[in-house]
Amino acid sequence: MNMQNAPDIRELSYAEAIREAMDIALGSDERVVLMGEDIGVYGGAFQVTGDLIDKYGPDRVMDTPISELGGAGVAVGAAMTGLRPIFEFQFSDFATLAMEQIVNQAAKIRFMLGGAVSVPLVMRFPAGSGTGAAAQHSQSIEAWLGHVPGLKVIQPSTPEDAKGMLLAALEDPDPVMIFEHKILYKMRGPVPEGHYTIPIGKAAVRREGKDLTIVATSLMVHKALAAADDLAQNGIDAEVIDLRTIRPMDRDTVLASVRKTGRLICVYEGVKTLGVGAEISAMVAESDAFDYLDAPIFRLGGAESPIPYNPELEKAVVPQVPDILNAATELAQGRL
Amino acid sequence: MSDPNTPYAIRTYDAETLKDALRKMFLIRKFEEGAEDSYTRGLIHGTMHLSIGQEASAVGSCMSLSDADKITSTHRGHGHCVAKGADLGRMFAEFFGKEDGYCRGRGGSMHIADVEKGNLGANGIVGGGLPIAVGAALSAKRLNTGAVTVCFFGDGANNEGAFHEALNMAAVWKLPVVFVCENNRYGMSTSTEKSTAVKHIADRASAYNMPGTTVDGNDFSAVAEAVDTAVAHARAGNGPSLVENLTYRWRGHSKSDRNRYRTKEEISDWMARDPILHMSALLVEHKVMSEADVAALETETAQVIQDAIAFANASPAPTAAEATRFVYTDGEAA
Amino acid sequence: MPVEVIMPKVDMDMARGTVAAWHVEPGATVAKGDPLFDIETDKAAMEVEAQADGILHHPAPEGTEVAIGQPVAWLYAEGEEVGDAPAVSAPEAQPEPEEPAETTVSEPVSPPSPTENIRATPRARTLARDANIDLATLTGSGPRGRIQAEDVPQAREEVPATFTAQTGALHVMRSKGTGTPLVLIHGFASDSMSWKPLEAHLKNRALIRIDLPCHGKSPNMRVGSFADLVKTVRQTFDDLHLDAAHVIGHSLGGAVALALADTRPRSIASLTLIAPAGLGPDINEAALAGIARATKPESLAPWLKTLVHDESLINDGYARAAMKTRLDPHMRAAQAALAHAVFPDGTQAFDLKAALHRVSMPTRLIWGRSDKIIPWQHALTAPGPVALHLFEATGHLPQFERAEGIGKLLQSAL
Structure with missing residues (x-):
């Protein structure tokens, strides 16, 4: 030490x-x-x-x-x-x-x-x-x-x-x-001591992988990492990107990852439709990284619903680890 | 030292200051007439909100402000801009959407600002400038600059939540801000009688524990006296005030207005109470200027406007490649 | 009935709390409102008051972490009998459901019509375009027949196409037994372990299994041609110094066995060729390439299924086990290079028909009539002395699909 x-x-x-x-x-x-x-x-x-x-x-x-x-x-x-x-x-x-x-x-x-x-x-x-x-x-x-x-x-x-x-x-x-x-x-x-800055507009690759890319935000990053650990047990090697900034979005990091893995899942808690994942997906679809996609892009976002009170319902309307695990497994195995 | 019956303005300002005030009122009038003319000629792209008839309110409210003091303005803000010392050529250039405009052609009539002179900008949102003015006053107090902020708003804004939140916070924190309501009687077509529960908007001041005054907004001296008092009150650390200037816009709300909500008689009654004629008469009566001086001043200001329009016409237009410039500071020299 | 004292929820997102300290001893009397115990959450420490009068019993030990709503002690009435701690009445707050929330990805499934554009991923299209391959000639392994990158032959260029060429002897695995030993030579992309099903029916026989170059535990050698391959195996065979051997080869290993028999006739007592290569030009290149480049069970399985008649034999477990032997990318790259040398352009580049006519030891050909890798009709080129055993409903791996039958055949013949 x-x-x-x-x-x-x-x-x-x-x-x-x-x-x-x-x-x-x-x-x-x-x-x-x-x-x-x-x-x-x-x-x-x-x-x-x-x-x-x-x-x-x-x-x-x-x-x-x-x-x-x-x-x-x-x-x-x-x-x-x-x-x-x-x-x-x-x-x-x-x-x-x-x-x-x-x-x-x-x-x-x-x-x-x-x-x-x-x-x-x-x-x-x-x-x-x-x-x-x-x-x-x-x-x-x-x-x-x-x-x-x-x-x-x-x-x-x-x-x-x-x-x-x-x-x-x-x-x-x-x-x-x-x-x-x-x-x-x-x-x-x-947390480092004293003054330091972490740049706005730069995503972080939290886990490197080659089979698929999971772009997640905020709390979902931790859920994606938990899912990635489980995926590794099944021989699926997921790359997890913490987007960190949604405007301006770090295009380079996301596209480079998709070029590498050919598969993309976006995980975010906000309502799925017209959400952050839509932008990530479109960004990839409009770029040269599109040519590297070997499966449809998959989004896991919040349900088309307000957040309910009941704890089981509350969990049901935002992506959870098993949801990510399922989607990633299906995607990595070419079933989506 | 002087007769208490002598109007406040005559008692308070020297001749040069008074002449300059009248000059600014002429400039506002002629600027807006020039803008209207340019609009008619198709030189101006969007709409505009003219303040012709309200010149005494704009100029009278800025008499005790320096460049260090701030104002926030409204969609009907050309007068405030001129009163705070703006350059007419750059104002026209903005109207024409040119690079030499105050906003380099990005803002237009509704967003003219002149930060160096303390004008934080006109605002396209009714009530939008009220909390911002309070923020500027907060800066002045925290940074101890001694600056006062005059916050212009119309009668329509007095029913926005932002008005109430802003007045409350300014009072709670005792900030150096003067809220100047230019009550021209209509929020677009809806009269204050129909929209506002209190008779005088200045009555709202009591709800926020601040002084409230209603004055004839077409009387330069009355406006100057009320606002100067409020500015002094603020500068002394006693907090905000509300001054209501009763006035009238001769033109419609904007260029699309068909004037269906008011009568020709009402408009002509108010035109008879022209604030510029009122101010000219005051200065002539008190021998600050002669009739000929006033006529010469008017001619001179008309020439200023001609030159300003010529300057604006000659200014380059921004290029489409720079359409999204200024969204962020990145890559821009501040 | 004693009154339950529970771990209270004192914080919006609190799930558990720790009993930090008791203010009263067990057996002591408390009045409602008296400070009873302290709890600690990850946010704060807090004192909890007694919710009722009573005598404290069965307090949870200090330092115990308890889920909210669960009892931490009981308050008994004066004179009430105190036995064991009462059973917990309230169910513990349920943890996250095990059952994953349903991820619905249902789309209306319509059968592909002939006029429909070919279904392919962008990456597969890119690869096919770059390699000048017509997508219509490919078979998709994805949902609804979608062609994915792994279905494009050139995709093998994506895996590390290079490997460090190794040298050394081929790996040989022997099992003790009686009689003339059986020398087993496996096929392409397989290894010595593949004989297991057949071995079950060859009890007590001496077995010698050879791993081909770039296969099993043999080194990843640079093999330039079929002749090279035969030379390497022959060296291994010679090093065994066998007086006599029954040689059994499958597929590519069958071709090697035949070539070996052609040059070592004296030490080879008999020759058994199972679906051998070398007797015709055709070979299912896509399947060989698919197997060679597969990096996971999911992409290997569809190709493995082409090896057999009964596809149900290739379940997930089989594919996973098969993939486990193929995890080394260098080995896969070496095999790809070997395939390129011996089957260039999807053609068997060597012709052993003449050798089959030359060899004089007892020789038998075994073939499945449903072989999708090498057509069984190649067997028809065999001369009269060669025995033919054609199995119905059997693919390219008769020794797997018909292990018992072939085992009996060999036991009686050898």
Whole structure:
């Protein structure tokens, strides 16, 4: 054991990693402010901001009224005029109240003004199902925002990425929307100390393989990896790509993998139709990688349904490990 | 030092400042007439929302602002832009969709901004600029710049949720912002009587624990007095205010308006209350300018407009290859 | 009835909690609302109050992790008899269902009509186009006959076409027994293990099995021609120093056996050729190529099925076992090169009809009348002294499909 590496293997939870990133940002840049509902003494609905208010005070860790539209707009205006706000939606579902400011203002101001001003805004969206919070607190709406030119939309899947991509988002001159799956908040993993960034727009190959490519996002990356382990037992060697950013999408990594394996499954929690997987599929179908496909592309996405409350139903409407396993096996064996 | 019956503007500003204010009002009027004429000639691509008749509100509201102070504007924002010191040639160039336009031809009439002069931009969404103005005020307070933000909005916006959320937050956080409602009586065709539960939009201020004032928006001096007071209040750290300027747009909502919701009599009554004539008369009465000076000023501003249009016509158009430029900062020199 | 004290759910996504500490001893009396025990979740520690009055019994040991809703102790009434801990009444929260959620991929299945375009994947089309192959000449192994990359012969170029040529002696496996030994030479893409079914009917016979070059445990040699191949096997045969042997060869191994008999007539007592190569030009090249390049049981199985008459013999287990012997890509590449040398352009490049006429030891030909690899009619070129055994309803592997019959035949003849 090389003790010099010991600091590198320090483990944090995903939520702690985000908090550490915000702590570093608040500590090193006076312009950074956190805004959101109950992020002060409450510590945020998911305890992501935690006790940062004790360290930086209520002027920099700002509880907003329950005014998603207004709050988002204040963050936009502040970002245009010198601050670096990190705005937390309590649940990503509540961002639907703020769509006007996100879509019409944050995303478009730089363009509408011919590049005269940028909107260096970071927004955080606790997202996804699995908590029994039902239809209005469990959605995955990242594809909605992924459809808007002017925004960058990321979905870190590990504590290390959560910290590094948030710090990268803060350095980005344009609005970056971070979708954080709520189930990931407690996931622990190695997180480097201090300041580092992980680039936006770069996918990660989490597992190399030659028989098929699984492109997954957020929590689904972990399900895909679990399925890949099972597939390996059956002699199927799956490559798992963590997309990490859905806008701008890392075309090169996905296409290179498909050229290698000739088979593609997209796994994502958002509603399947018109979702992230549709874009990945089309990207492949429109590229030279199409000529390397040796089977139809397969998508595993959320059901055409709101998220139900009952835990069995809740599981049934989003892809699970056995679904990935089945689809991958069928695909690898040339049965799809 | 002066007679308290003397209007606020005469008491407060020197002659040059007053002449410049009148000049800007002429420029707004002639800019919009020029734009309308260009539209008629097919030189302008989309629609536009003209503020002819509202010039006193725009200019009077910006009297105590420096370039460091911010404004947010509306879809009817040409006047605010000129009042904040914009270059007419670049404004016309934007109308014509040219590279020399304020938005390099990407924004058009509804998105003209002049960030260097503190104009954060017109906005195509009713109420869209209200929270943004609060954000700009938040920056000023956190970064301690001393800047004040004037947030222009129309009577239509007062029924948007964004209005209420923005006023509440500005008050809760005691931010240096002045909300200036240009109440021209109609949100497109729907009158404030039909749309708004309170008689005066300034009455909304009490709900957010801030001063609220309603003034004759066609009276330059009245507007300047109300907004200057609110700006001073904000600059002193006392938080936001709401000022309602009662005014009227002579033209329709946009170029598609057939004026079915108001009478010719109503329009001509308001045209008789022309804010430019009112301001000219004030300056002549108080011997700031002569009638001849006013006439000369009008002639001079007409020439400015001719030159601005010529500049815009000569400006290059953007190329289609750059249609998606400016979506992201990547690859652009900031 | 004692009152159950359960592990409460105190966090939205909590599934289990740990009993951290008890505030009262077993047997002690608590009142409703008294602090009873502490729990720890991965988020927080929390104190739990007694939900009823009673005397504490059967507390879960501190440090125990308990699923939410499960009992951690019982509260008994004054004077109530305390026996063993009561049975758990509430079912534990169900874990994820074992049954995978249905992945429906049903599409209306319509029989392909002759006018329909050929069904092929983009990759298969690309490969066929590059290799100038007409898709219509190929058979698809995918759903509804879809041609996939592995169905295009040139796809073998995709697997590592190179291998490091090895040298050394061929692998020989002997079994002790009585009488003149039987020398067994397997066919292309097979190995010595393939004789197993037949061996069951050759009890007590001395057996010598030779792995051909690039097969089984023999080295991956560079074999330039059929003559090269024969030379290598002959060297091995000579090294055995046998006074006499019954030589049995199958398919390519049959051709090798015949060529060997032609040059070593004195030490070969008899010759048994099972579906041998070398007696005609035709050979099912697609099947040989398909077997040679298959990298998984799923792609191997369809080709294995062409070897037999009764396809049900080739089940998943058989294909998996067969594939297990073919996992080494270098071996597959070496076999592909060997096939290219001896069957260029899908043709048997050697002609042993004359040799069959020359050999004088007792010789028999065994063939299945349903052989889809080498037509059984090649047997008809045999001269009069050669015995013919043609099996009905049998494919290219009579020694597998008709092991018992052939075993009896050999036991009585040899």
